[in-house]
Amino acid sequence: MGGCWQAAGLPVTFIGRPSFASDIGGYGLTLSDYSGWEASISPVNVDYRCGPEGLAGADIIALCVKSGATADAAKQIAQHGREGSIVLSLQNGISNVDVLEHELGSRFRVVRGMVPYNVAYLGEGRFHKGVAGEIYSEDAAEMRELAKGIGPSPGALKLSSDMLSLAWGKLLINLNNAVSALSGRTLLEELRERDYRRVFAASMSEGLRLLEKARIKPAKVGAVGPRLLPWVIGAPDWLFNNVFLKKWKIDAKARSSMSDDLASGRRTEIDYINGELVRLADRLGASAPVNRKIVQLIRKAESGAPPLPPAQLRREILGR
Numbered sequence: 001m002g003g004c005w006q007a008a009g010l011p012v013t014f015i016g017r018p019s020f021a022s023d024i025g026g027y028g029l030t031l032s033d034y035s036g037w038e039a040s041i042s043p044v045n046v047d048y049r050c051g052p053e054g055l056a057g058a059d060i061i062a063l064c065v066k067s068g069a070t071a072d073a074a075k076q077i078a079q080h081g082r083e084g085s086i087v088l089s090l091q092n093g094i095s096n097v098d099v100l101e102h103e104l105g106s107r108f109r110v111v112r113g114m115v116p117y118n119v120a121y122l123g124e125g126r127f128h129k130g131v132a133g134e135i136y137s138e139d140a141a142e143m144r145e146l147a148k149g150i151g152p153s154p155g156a157l158k159l160s161s162d163m164l165s166l167a168w169g170k171l172l173i174n175l176n177n178a179v180s181a182l183s184g185r186t187l188l189e190e191l192r193e194r195d196y197r198r199v200f201a202a203s204m205s206e207g208l209r210l211l212e213k214a215r216i217k218p219a220k221v222g223a224v225g226p227r228l229l230p231w232v233i234g235a236p237d238w239l240f241n242n243v244f245l246k247k248w249k250i251d252a253k254a255r256s257s258m259s260d261d262l263a264s265g266r267r268t269e270i271d272y273i274n275g276e277l278v279r280l281a282d283r284l285g286a287s288a289p290v291n292r293k294i295v296q297l298i299r300k301a302e303s304g305a306p307p308l309p310p311a312q313l314r315r316e317i318l319g320r
Contacts, residue, residue, distance in 0.1 A: 187254040
C-alpha cells in the first residue's frame with residue numbers, strides 16, 4: 001500500500017521489520033496486482049526504517065501492524081509522533097480503534113480504515129495484490145486530500161461515513177482467513193473445495209445471527225451482501241467454481257495473511273477475527289460453537305498441528 005502511494009507521487013516513510021529492510025535495501029520495491037499492473041521503486045528511493053523515529057515527520061500514520069501489537073505501536077506513536085497527526089488504522093478486526101483511542105487520548109486523531117484485499121510477499125522486495133478491492137477510510141478532510149493525491153491507482157482510497165458497519169462486513173469475510181490457514185492451501189485452492197467453503201459459510205451464518213442479536217448491521221463489502229454471501233459460499237462446486245469464483249478476481253498467488261503467519265511461526269490474529277464473535281456471543285449470553293472451535297484449531301496450528309484436509313475440517317467443526 002505504501003509502495004503504491006509512493007508510486008502515485010506521495011512522500012512515504014516505511015517503518016517495519018528488519019527482514020523487509022534487508023530485502024528492500026537490496027532489491028527496492030516491486031509492486032504488482034492481478035490486472036498486470038506493475039511498478040518498481042529503486043532501493044535508493046525507499047525510505048525504510050526499523051525504528052519509530054520516522055513517525056515525527058508524519059502527517060498521517062497508516063497503522064498496519066497485527067492486532068496483537070496495536071497497544072505497543074500506540075505507545076511508540078505517542079512517544080515519537082507529532083501531536084495532532086492522524087493515525088489511520090488499516091487493521092483487521094473491530095477493537096483496534098478502541099485500543100488506539102485509549103492509548104493515544106486526545107493528542108492524535110484516530111481514523112478507522114479497512115483493506116479488503118490480499119497482498120502476498122513474493123520475496124526480493126516484491127509485493128503482489130492478488131484480490132480486487134480498494135482501501136476504505138473514514139470520511140474526513142485530510143482523508144479526502146489523501147485520496148485525491150493517491151488517485152486511481154491500485155492503492156486508491158475510498159471514503160465512508162459508516163466505517164464501523166464496513167468493519168463488521170469485512171470481519172465476516174475475514175472469517176475465511178482461518179479456514180484458508182487451516183487448509184494449508186492458497187485462497188483459490190481452498191475456495192474450490194466445498195467442504196472448506198461449508199465451514200466458512202457456517203462461521204459467517206453464526207456471525208450474522210450474533211450481529212442481529214446485538215442489533216449490529218454489517219455493510220456490504222464486495223459484490224455480494226452479507227445476508228446472501230453464506231448461500232453463495234456454500235453453493236455446490238459446479239455452481240460456485242464455474243459462476244461465482246470466476247467473477248471474483250483472485251489469482252493463483254493469493255494467500256490469507258493468517259496462512260502467512262502460520263508459515264512464519266507467528267501468532268495469528270484469530271482472537272481479533274473469529275475470537276471477536278466469540279466474545280460478542282459471551283457478552284450476549286449466546287453460543288458460538290463454530291467460531292469457538294475454529295479458534296481452538298488455529299491455536300493447535302500455531303503449536304505445529306498440520307493442515308486439515310477438506311472433509312476432516314468439515315467434520316471437526318460441523319460434526320457431520
